Amino acid sequence: MAPEAKPLIAVESIVKKFGPFTALNGVSMNVMPGEVHALLGDNGAGKSTLIKILAGVHQPTSGQIYVEGSPVSFRSPRDAAAAGIGTVYQDLALNQLMSVTRNFFMGREIFSGPAPFGVMKIAEMDKITHDEMVKIGIDISDPTQAVGTMSGGQRQTLAIARAIYFGAKVLILDEPTSALGQKQQMEVLKTIKRVRALGNIAIIFITHNEIHSKLVADRFTFLSLGEVIGSGTKEELAGDDIRRLMAGGAEMKDLEQELATI
Amino acid sequence: MNQDASGRREADRLKAESGLRTLIRRPEIGSFSGMVVILAFLAIVAGDVVFNPLGIKNNLAIISQLGIIAIGACLLMIAGEFDLSIGSMIGFAGMSMAMMMKWGLPFGLGEATPLTAFLLTLAMTLAIGCIIGNIVVRSGLSSFIVTLAFLFILRGLTEVSFREFNDGSTQISGLPDFKQDDFVAYIFGGEAFKWIFELLYEIGWNVNRRGEQWVGGLDARVAWWIVLGFITYVVLAKTQLGNWIYATGDNKESARANGVPVRQVKIGLFMFTAFCATIFAACQVFDTNTADAAKGNLKELEAIAAAVVGGTVMTGGFGSIVGVVFGAVIFGLVQNSVFYISWIDGSYYRVFLGTVLLIAAFANENIRKRITGGI
Ligand SMILES: Nc1ncnc2c1ncn2[C@@H]1O[C@H](COP(=O)(O)OP(=O)(O)OP(=O)(O)O)[C@@H](O)[C@H]1O
Numbered sequence: 234m235a236p237e238a239k240p241l242i243a244v245e246s247i248v249k250k251f252g253p254f255t256a257l258n259g260v261s262m263n264v265m266p267g268e269v270h271a272l273l274g275d276n277g278a279g280k281s282t283l284i285k286i287l288a289g290v291h292q293p294t295s296g297q298i299y300v301e302g303s304p305v306s307f308r309s310p311r312d313a314a315a316a317g318i319g320t321v322y323q324d325l326a327l328n329q330l331m332s333v334t335r336n337f338f339m340g341r342e343i344f345s346g347p348a349p350f351g352v353m354k355i356a357e358m359d360k361i362t363h364d365e366m367v368k369i370g371i372d373i374s375d376p377t378q379a380v381g382t383m384s385g386g387q388r389q390t391l392a393i394a395r396a397i398y399f400g401a402k403v404l405i406l407d408e409p410t411s412a413l414g415q416k417q418q419m420e421v422l423k424t425i426k427r428v429r430a431l432g433n434i435a436i437i438f439i440t441h442n443e444i445h446s447k448l449v450a451d452r453f454t455f456l457s458l459g460e461v462i463g464s465g466t467k468e469e470l471a472g473d474d475i476r477r478l479m480a481g482g483a484e485m486k487d488l489e490q491e492l493a494t495i
Numbered sequence: 496m497n498q499d500a501s502g503r504r505e506a507d508r509l510k511a512e513s514g515l516r517t518l519i520r521r522p523e524i525g526s527f528s529g530m531v532v533i534l535a536f537l538a539i540v541a542g543d544v545v546f547n548p549l550g551i552k553n554n555l556a557i558i559s560q561l562g563i564i565a566i567g568a569c570l571l572m573i574a575g576e577f578d579l580s581i582g583s584m585i586g587f588a589g590m591s592m593a594m595m596m597k598w599g600l601p602f603g604l605g606e607a608t609p610l611t612a613f614l615l616t617l618a619m620t621l622a623i624g625c626i627i628g629n630i631v632v633r634s635g636l637s638s639f640i641v642t643l644a645f646l647f648i649l650r651g652l653t654e655v656s657f658r659e660f661n662d663g664s665t666q667i668s669g670l671p672d673f674k675q676d677d678f679v680a681y682i683f684g685g686e687a688f689k690w691i692f693e694l695l696y697e698i699g700w701n702v703n704r705r706g707e708q709w710v711g712g713l714d715a716r717v718a719w720w721i722v723l724g725f726i727t728y729v730v731l732a733k734t735q736l737g738n739w740i741y742a743t744g745d746n747k748e749s750a751r752a753n754g755v756p757v758r759q760v761k762i763g764l765f766m767f768t769a770f771c772a773t774i775f776a777a778c779q780v781f782d783t784n785t786a787d788a789a790k791g792n793l794k795e796l797e798a799i800a801a802a803v804v805g806g807t808v809m810t811g812g813f814g815s816i817v818g819v820v821f822g823a824v825i826f827g828l829v830q831n832s833v834f835y836i837s838w839i840d841g842s843y844y845r846v847f848l849g850t851v852l853l854i855a856a857f858a859n860e861n862i863r864k865r866i867t868g869g870i
């Protein structure tokens with residue numbers, strides 16, 4: 234890492250409690266501009282909780298987030314989006330009964346006239362939606378199609394295209410490749426590479442797939458039971474480390490033995 | 496890009512449909528067909544009494560009255576909530592306006608005019624709608640329970656207030672006929688579209704037995720229904736707020752995650768149903784110059800039923816104003832038709848409406864399942 238590089242997002246000692254349950258226990262992490270940052274960890278480790286805090290959905294119990302060096306506190310997803318954090322959730326935050334275009338512009342409609350009674354420019358919105366999705370590889374035939382009738386990969390692309398279009402400096406992808414076919418998984422990885430090639434956008438990429446993370450990530454953070462158990466760049470981490478840390482720190486040998494005894 | 500080996504593209508998979516086929520796919524098609532069937536039936540069995548100037552006036556009075564509150568119920572249902580307090584709100588608003596007209600404004604504000612009585616009442620009902628909305632979004636309780644509570648609370652308050660001020664009676668009658676010389680009273684209780692009925696008289700259709708003009712015009716509430724219907728149609732189908740309403744009812748978590756102010760949308764719509772109830776009451780009070788604590792009873796259920804018959808999905812996220820207009824026409828016509836068809840026991844209309852409601856609910860659920868893939 235070049236010494237003058239400043240993190241785009243710095244997360245410092247974030248604690249998040251849901252009542253008596255501590256989902257995150259003092260998590261810190263730096264996200265660098267132009268890098269793909271893989272956030273890895275077992276089911277329930279707290280990955281989704283952490284990015285929901287970054288996205289303004291949850292408020293941290295304690296700890297501080299910095300965007301480009303200045304402390305921020307997001308009280309709503311709107312605040313986070315305004316600070317340039319774009320999120321693609323595990324559930325994609327899409328509304329099934331609504332059309333592709335209405336989903337693309339949900340909450341950020343193009344309109345003329347006084348908000349919120351401004352009349353939407355549907356034709357323009359249809360065109361932008363179509364063009365943005367073609368850019369990252371999917372040609373939807375009918376922007377008035379209901380999202381509930383789209384394929385999983387098409388939905389994923391819609392959510393990613395939407396985040397990019399709305400000027401995300403940081404793109405958060407929560408398991409974008411789960412529930413996709415092989416070919417569509419590769420499409421998503423290509424999309425990640427394309428976004429990375431733009432140079433100034435950082436990507437936080439959550440996955441359970443070791444191969445995927447190694448293919449695209451520059452930097453890794455490993456969570457286990459709400460705490461960081463390891464982090465580093467691709468160079469710093471040898472292949473085996475990644476696998477060990479992904480399994481929550483357990484040695485692969487131990488796991489193999491455990492499996493053999495069943 | 497995105498072509499397979501044989502050069503086929505994604506766009507090739509969508510077959511262009513003829514205008515008629517896209518029309519048939521519209522969600523309003525069910526309620527529209529229902530309306531046509533009922534109109535045809537009435538034309539056959541009672542055409543002479545339904546399709547004359549007086550029949551049209553009477554039918555539209557019932558239809559538009561229901562239509563006004565059905566629009567409110569529909570928008571709220573699309574956003575994923577119910578309002579069972581509409582009927583009690585009608586009684587409350589009617590009582591409030593009639594009492595102000597009879598005894599003057601509260602807090603020693605002096606004599607009431609129809610305008611001040613309406614505005615002060617509207618301020619109260621909007622405030623109550625705002626309270627209901629806040630309770631629902633803040634508590635996370637089902638709007639069914641919260642508004643059911645207000646159904647009882649508002650009806651009780653209305654009766655108590657009446658008895659307190661009105662010598663124990665829950666009715667006010669014999670108010671002066673304000674619409675004769677007050678403009679505000681006239682736009683609620685007077686007549687609209689007089690020119691059409693004058694035209695009909697000119698061409699010789701709107702003539703009574705003595706050879707004079709028969710019907711002067713439609714009730715003013717018809718104009719309110721049309722105006723409200725048009726505005727809400729534009730808002731829901733074309734504006735940013737419309738997109739927010741659909742998004743809120745479809746999946747409020749994802750709507751919120753994308754920055755849609757779902758709480759404000761819901762609170763605003765609870766206030767809008769209160770607004771619709773107040774318009775309903777104002778039209779009634781200034782038309783008949785009476786008020787009754789029992790007014791509006793069960794209207795909330797009719798409004799919800801009309802919205803469902805009009806294609807609104809009970810769980811939210813799907814529906815249209817055009818549909819709810821058809822729904823109101825179906826409901827109003829069937830309710831009224833018992834007066835025209837003497838050989839049918841009047842109570843059968845409820846049996847019929849219940850059946851229609853059930854069919855509509857099934858049809859709506861089918862549409863929802865087709866879109867969401869059956870969950
Ligand atoms: N709103 C909530 N209330 C209570 N507990 C919660 C809430 N959200 C998450 N948790 C708990 O916090 C822990 C972390 O959940 P989180 O969704 O962040 O896991 P994750 O790392 O994203 O897992 P996965 O890989 O399965 O998606 C889990 O034990 C979960 O049950």
Ligand SMILES: [Mg+2]
Nearest residue numbers: 280281323407
């Ligand atoms: Mg998760």
